Amino acid sequence: MSAAPHDEQEKFWQAAAGGQLMLGRCIDTGKPFFYPRDHSPFTGGPADTITASGRGTVYAHSVAYRAKEPYCIAYVQLEEGPIVMSNILADDLSGLEAIRIGDSVTLVFEADASGRMTPFFRRLTTG
Amino acid sequence: MSLKGKAYIVGAYEHPTRKAVDRSVAQLHADVALGALKDAGLSLSDVDGYFCAGDIPGWSAPGIGPFGIAEYLGLNLRHLDTTESWGSAYINHVAHAVDAIAAGKCRVALITLAGRPRAEAERPDAAHGKRYDSPEYDFEAPYRPVVTNVYGMVAHRHMYEHGTTSEQLAWIKVAASHHAQHNPHAMLRDVVTVEDVVNSPVIASPLHRLDCCVVSDGGGALVVVHPDIARSLNRPLITPIGAGFHLRQLNGGYFDILKSGGVRSGAEAFQQAGVTPSDIQYASLYDSFTITVLVQLENLGFCEDGKGGRFVQDGGLISGVGKLPVNTDGGGLCNNHPANRGGMTKVIEAVRQLRGEAHPAVQVANCQLALAHGTGGQLGGRHGASTLILERE
Numbered sequence: 001m002s003a004a005p006h007d008e009q010e011k012f013w014q015a016a017a018g019g020q021l022m023l024g025r026c027i028d029t030g031k032p033f034f035y036p037r038d039h040s041p042f043t044g045g046p047a048d049t050i051t052a053s054g055r056g057t058v059y060a061h062s063v064a065y066r067a068k069e070p071y072c073i074a075y076v077q078l079e080e081g082p083i084v085m086s087n088i089l090a091d092d093l094s095g096l097e098a099i100r101i102g103d104s105v106t107l108v109f110e111a112d113a114s115g116r117m118t119p120f121f122r123r124l125t126t127g
Numbered sequence: 128m129s130l131k132g133k134a135y136i137v138g139a140y141e142h143p144t145r146k147a148v149d150r151s152v153a154q155l156h157a158d159v160a161l162g163a164l165k166d167a168g169l170s171l172s173d174v175d176g177y178f179c180a181g182d183i184p185g186w187s188a189p190g191i192g193p194f195g196i197a198e199y200l201g202l203n204l205r206h207l208d209t210t211e212s213w214g215s216a217y218i219n220h221v222a223h224a225v226d227a228i229a230a231g232k233c234r235v236a237l238i239t240l241a242g243r244p245r246a247e248a249e250r251p252d253a254a255h256g257k258r259y260d261s262p263e264y265d266f267e268a269p270y271r272p273v274v275t276n277v278y279g280m281v282a283h284r285h286m287y288e289h290g291t292t293s294e295q296l297a298w299i300k301v302a303a304s305h306h307a308q309h310n311p312h313a314m315l316r317d318v319v320t321v322e323d324v325v326n327s328p329v330i331a332s333p334l335h336r337l338d339c340c341v342v343s344d345g346g347g348a349l350v351v352v353h354p355d356i357a358r359s360l361n362r363p364l365i366t367p368i369g370a371g372f373h374l375r376q377l378n379g380g381y382f383d384i385l386k387s388g389g390v391r392s393g394a395e396a397f398q399q400a401g402v403t404p405s406d407i408q409y410a411s412l413y414d415s416f417t418i419t420v421l422v423q424l425e426n427l428g429f430c431e432d433g434k435g436g437r438f439v440q441d442g443g444l445i446s447g448v449g450k451l452p453v454n455t456d457g458g459g460l461c462n463n464h465p466a467n468r469g470g471m472t473k474v475i476e477a478v479r480q481l482r483g484e485a486h487p488a489v490q491v492a493n494c495q496l497a498l499a500h501g502t503g504g505q506l507g508g509r510h511g512a513s514t515l516i517l518e519r520e
Contacts (some may be wrong), residue, residue: 009265019280024379033379035266039381060287060384060507062279063332073276074509075384082380088269097332101287112269 008038019109020051021119023080034082054107055079063096072096074122076105089120099123129401131368134228135357138167138350139478144434145314145463147243147344152184153199155241155346160200163348168360176206176233178224178501180216182242184467200467206233212511214413217471222370224351234353239347240487242466277507279331282418284384293333295436296500297324299417300337300460302444307457309486314341315461338417340459363482368398376509387502388512389426396514404428409480409491410451411473414458423500444488455489468499481519495519
């Protein structure tokens, strides 16, 4: 049921198809933001884009058990600053249940339900 | 400046149904409108201002939206306010009605809410309707944020930062069940224990089934009037004295998930009212989930940040037992959650307490100052928070 991307969002999905997570950046302040848009939500001034490193930490998460297959929704705090919504992927339920706030995660791209390449995260093995 | 005396709530009515198989949404709106007007001693023909939100039939359809329900009810209006902030809308509407009355825009304001998600077997997360034109949609929908898991994220973060436990959250449900046992209309009237809550299935970690509110049909209505009219009626004089609203946004990805809009809506309302949280004798707090109450208690200043768990445990919210009686009708956790929007019933129970019309087992003695607060939208995402402080004269 995903709608066609808004025009200003098209380049985000083109970048995603190429394996990159695009962030907006406020030209006036240099501050990155998410989701990208043509103006800065901080100043109303112009914005450009940067590519995220793909490194981040789990800010908050929840495993949904009522779905056909349990999944983990999360807010991931990117190294660049913004907190973004995503899923933390794992190979099985015990992997999902092992996720903790503060865990380091890394960006991966997989097709979503509609087949579009979409940014997700996976937990980096912690000691 | 305090709102005191600018307008009065003279009518309040809660629909007794919890499953409205044989009544349409429009009929439910009519039921509650007539019920609240009868409570006030007024009639439909007295109404000249109407306040409604996205639960009205036809809201999202292209075309007449609010005009349809106003015509159906038979209202002759010179003021219409359709401010939509989901579950908190009706708390906003009271404040807006006071402003409209003070500005001379209307003299008798009617506010209605109704819905039948249970009869329609509608999923709570579907209640917000078509969203996919909204600019954030494509960046979030792929990750399946249903209502429960977004609140689950808030609860996990609170546990992480403050050491809050599932048992502490469970006390919020326990308190609601202690109150609901006295409410003959409540969906869930059995008293539950902390163990019942934490042993119920996990829906979205760390929230259990009994951390979640009910899905119910029903509705409610309020009548707010000019002081001259209020004094002509034989009803207790309940006046809003402070109100606040804040829209909590995600701000480009920079937000604190534990700081709801209540931080600012509450501060604004308390400042306007000229009172402090310790003055409040009764509080209605939106309880979509147990965690919602915990965060709101902290954000409104009833306890320090991070101390919510200790505040609610051991019956802290049970009338006659704890420090602050909360949701003495059983709240959304046990009583009802009509149209998946909790703000209306929050105001109604606060009015009951101030009138001395709550159930005797939960009535706060000589209740003169009460608060109603709601979070419309999602606590862990964007939401509109509304705070209302009411006084009995």
